[in-house]
Amino acid sequence: MQDAQARDVLRDALRRAPRGRTPHIVVFTGAGVSAESGIPTFRDALTGLWERFDAQQLATPEAFLRDPPLVWGWYEWRRMRAMQASPNAAHAAIAALEAGPARITVVTQNVDDLHERAGSRAPVHLHGSLFAPRCFDCDEPATPGRCMPEEPEGGRRLAPPACARCGGPVRPGVVWFGEPLPERALAAAFDAAAACDVLFSVGASSLVHPAAQVPVVAKEAGALVVQVNPNATPLDPVADLNVRGPAAIALPPLLAACAGRD
Ligand code: BV8
Ligand code: ZN
Numbered sequence: 001m002q003d004a005q006a007r008d009v010l011r012d013a014l015r016r017a018p019r020g021r022t023p024h025i026v027v028f029t030g031a032g033v034s035a036e037s038g039i040p041t042f043r044d045a046l047t048g049l050w051e052r053f054d055a056q057q058l059a060t061p062e063a064f065l066r067d068p069p070l071v072w073g074w075y076e077w078r079r080m081r082a083m084q085a086s087p088n089a090a091h092a093a094i095a096a097l098e099a100g101p102a103r104i105t106v107v108t109q110n111v112d113d114l115h116e117r118a119g120s121r122a123p124v125h126l127h128g129s130l131f132a133p134r135c136f137d138c139d140e141p142a143t144p145g146r147c148m149p150e151e152p153e154g155g156r157r158l159a160p161p162a163c164a165r166c167g168g169p170v171r172p173g174v175v176w177f178g179e180p181l182p183e184r185a186l187a188a189a190f191d192a193a194a195a196c197d198v199l200f201s202v203g204a205s206s207l208v209h210p211a212a213q214v215p216v217v218a219k220e221a222g223a224l225v226v227q228v229n230p231n232a233t234p235l236d237p238v239a240d241l242n243v244r245g246p247a248a249i250a251l252p253p254l255l256a257a258c259a260g261r262d
């Protein structure tokens with residue numbers, strides 16, 4: 001489908017919002033939205049100290065308990081990469097939607113803070129954040145390092161700090177595989193998906209559950225579902241529009257059409 005046609009389809013979907021109700025857009029993002037900011041996606045092979053590991057193996061409580069410095073060092077290296085990165089044109093276009101006429105809900109699987117730094121007011125983090133460490137044993141929040149970690153390019157093993165309250169090991173504030181997602185965040189994501197007129201799935205492989213269900217809930221509730229991804233994903237047969245391209249290039253013109261700015 002040509003871009004102009006896609007923009008027409010989007011405008012029609014927003015016009016169909018029942019009279020008097022503000023049109024509602026959900027933007028659901030995965031690691032691919034941060035790819036053009038230089039942050040490796042979960043599909044990319046790991047590098048340096050961790051190149052012989054699969055991210056899905058390391059992003060688990062078992063891996064942390066087995067070797068806390070290996071896992072904590074990985075997250076500090078990733079926190080450094082996130083702090084060194086800048087939001088890209090996709091993050092900016094998503095944030096700019098909030099100045100437009102529609103109600104916007106941003107739901108992200110990502111643990112970086114690029115949506116916030118681009119100006120999105122309250123993204124729903126389904127998988128937590130690199131900037132919310134807490135104690136592994138007693139859940140006491142630990143002060144998030146806001147200073148840039150000085151990690152070597154290839155990474156290193158780094159012993160996690162000790163909890164100020166109980167002395168237990170501090171862990172990253174992310175949701176690991178095998179751990180439940182934060183209930184309020186997941187409920188907010190499904191509620192927004194069930195109520196919206198249009199849902200964009202941007203840079204998500206649609207392989208990680210239950211997050212991958214969010215666009216499906218929107219589709220089943222009657223929303224127009226638009227997927228932006230250079231590659232095919234399991235969402236392809238569900239999406240109404242599959243826009244093949246990198247987020248920073250393909251997404252801004254589509255969102256401009258939603259804000260009536262094109
Ligand atoms: C749970 C935080 C239960 C950590 C992450 C049902 C079916 C199958 C499996 C399961 C299921 N239910 C549960 C499971 C198990 C598991 C799971 O989903 N496994 C899959 C992978 C087989 N899920 C869980 O374990 C979840 N927990 O279900 O708990 C429970 C309930 C009660 C009590 C106890 C337990 C927890 C899942 C959360 C894991 N944590 N992140 C960290 O970051 O280190 S997930 C991790 O993957 C990241 O958050 C990442 O965002 C996410 C998903 O990946 P994507 O975001 O999609 O990124 P990915 O790299 O995969 O793909 C990038 C995409 O971008 C690609 O499609 C690529 O084409 C595209 N792209 C590339 N460049 C660009 C681009 N797109 C646009 N522009 C570009 N330039
Ligand atoms: Zn503690």
